[in-house]
Amino acid sequence: MRHELQAIVGIDHVRAPGAADLADATEWSGLRGRADAVVLPGSPEEVAAVVAWCYEHDVPITPRGGGTGWAGGAVPDGGVVLGLERLTRVRRVDPAWWRMEVDAGVTTATVARRAREEGLYYPVDPGAAESSHIGGNLATNAGGPHALKHGVTRSWAMGLDVVLAPGERVRLGGPVRKDVAGYDLVSLLVGSEGTLGVICGAWLRLVPAPEASSSIAVACESAKAAAAAMERALTCGIVPAALEYLDDGAVAAASAGAPLFVPPGGVLLLADVEGDPVQVARDHDTLREALEGGDGVLAVAEFAARTDRETLWRWRDGIGLAVIAQRGGKLSEDLAVPVDRLAEAIDETQVIGVRHGLDACSWGHAGDGNLHSTFLLDAADPAQRAKADAAAQDLFALARRLGGTVSGEHGIGRLKAGQLREQWAPAAVAAHEAVKRALDPKGLLNPGVKRP
Template identity: 40%
Template sequence: MQTEADQQLKQIIHDPGRILFREEDLVSYGYDASFGFYKPDLVVQAASAEEVAGILKLANRYKIPVTPRGQASSLSGGPLPVKGGIVLDLSQWNDKLIIDSEDMVAVVSPGVVTAQIDKAASKYGLMYPPDPGSSQVSTIAGNLAENSGGPRCLKYGVTKDYVIGLKVVTPQGEIIHTGGRTVKNVTGYDLTKLIVGSEGTLGVITEATLRLIPRPPASRTLMVIFDHFVDSGTMVTRVLTSGILPSKIEMMDQASIQAVEAYQPLGLPTDAEAILLIELDGHPAAIADELEKIREIAANSGARKVTVAESDDDARELWKARKLVSPAIVRNKPTKISEDATVPRSKIPEFCSRLAQIKKKYQIDLVVFGHAGDGNLHPNIICDKRNKEEMKVVEKAVEAIFQAALDLGGTLSGEHGIGTMKSAYMPWEFGPQELDMMKRIKTAWDPNNILNPSKIFPVPGQKLVLSE
């Protein structure tokens, strides 16, 4: 970066320890949990809206790309500095976590770790429902930027359903607020919802006001085992049309079951084609009633076995199976391509069978698990990115997964975002007018295209390339 800009940066960030430029720092800030690597020129750890505003004004003056970043657990390449420039690390700014139990809101700074919000709310009998699998590491601003979901979102909705106000620094360095502290608010355009899910391309979130809800008094977990993968999809649809709304329905396919057993034996049946983990929450009497109905549905959907947890410890033990899938599946090969194509609920069984066909056709190591209840399965391809021939086949399989989801009326991403990993496929889901409307919004907020450039929008002729 220019020396003049360097001088000005030091006036914005007074603590030189928060400006990182050593090679090892730059390299470590070049990765997220997805596939790519892009090295930034500089990393700045911001700790106030004024600092963020100063950096964005400077970046506009010198046309320097700025990429906001939380804990870099993104699976879509969101925090990767594709055009170099500055990585704006917000993960260290985690000093504010206020629970107002009367207004039933939490006010948080951007770097607060997601699980800490629910933990703090629970002390007041309240709950912050969004619970991404990464909630012990991911930041709230990362969740807001990706509009993250999680198992509990089946019943309670995703991140956007819980944010009622934001403080944001625009790409041109203005500090603005959106929404407020009221649960109802229809004053003006809903800029809060525009920022949520914008993947750090429209503004930098510097504070969020989140809605909390009463914590349900009880919960029960059950595990349902299937001989046939497609039957598990059928059961999900039957449960959801039965009048019962579980808080979670998570699915593991046979490859996930076998991987977990090989990693840490839990006594799961490795010959079963699928497992569903279901959690019911609410009043104990209602749960008891729903449990019986679910048993009936399981029996009618071809389930081999139903195990109901009798205590919290039992429930934790059953959930351990699902929690171990991610670490277990990467033991055989080093690369994991995590997709989150999502289909309407009624199409879950068909999506399951399309995935089984794709696995057979391309002979890939495809592991399917995830939030089956909301149609947001996670097909994961386990591969080795050093093997170019294998990666060419993986590219084709990924395309087939996207096509299957779109054929069934679904979408490219249910929660991980588009980032760099799926931008090539945006024209498969949207027409030119729709993409143009989105680009016009981006240009209105960020005329110099300095904030998180090269994300979401496809470059003409762009393809998914995993084999280079």
């Protein structure tokens, strides 16, 4: 196998798998895969040739980007790990036309930085931006805090450069703003977690960078008070760029850099507005008035200076790692529920934790109902992992009961295999499986991932 693959990508770019190739950010859970080889193509043409070889020889293929996923979607189950880390070209930037074309291995932070250099804005901001790849963002349809106003990755994908089975490179969409000539295959591939094709590159939409922005932090005495404040914020006549929620456990885990004091039992909201300076000043005042205009609001802090805002949102980005540090591990599920049911999901996360004997906390993108319900655990303790797995099943049932979904942004991966059958009607599951068979008749593309 290795000699034939080396003939495609070069002798230096085929190797035995190491520990890092067999896991992703869920490694603490004990999820670890197996593979026969790691292959690192240097171009879309080489990707197509590797996929063709694997398809001819019935070898499973696991596409892999930065390995920052939280659902086990890049954990292999035999065969070849197809690493896209060498595909790092920014193919072109067209500032006059608000667009950029990049390879799949370009990091999210690089795209955002190149856009800023041209006075433009790529607002998708999932965690681990310095190490997550655009290809992985597309494969999982990644979100982030500013998805409230700007949408998830799909909203910014104009076209894809993708390899389909049995090894055919095709371009879907492109540098056009409107295209309804056929089925929306771009949307089908975005979020497919490498199970329908291998994304090698993409055209990304950009917009002019906002001239100004401002953030607000609000401490509330309870989740109920925070839910009321969120409702006021979402009905005050403006669209916040972000509206985040952090409960007392999440805030306590990262208390060293917290933007303002939150007393024990209290919770924190973070809000962001952006636009031209006049609009930002007006929207900031409107949003602050809405957030602090009810009972249970304890304190408000404002962040208008760029450096202060950057410090605030860096702190927010580090919440997950701070929570892990409390016990050495965590199980965190990315439920999404209707926004008007979010308070119930927050309260029930604590109830589920108590029921299973686990410390629980939650935080997330409250403005669009996306909550990271989390159980803290010692990753080395199998008994605690078993409790957390059982608690996760209760979370999935909660999401369905509230009219939501088991995944708002991380995907199904391997960790949530089988959950779609609980969430969808049989006809929807059958349609899902029919699409998989049509595009991957041998079932070799990321087998076992996104299984309904």
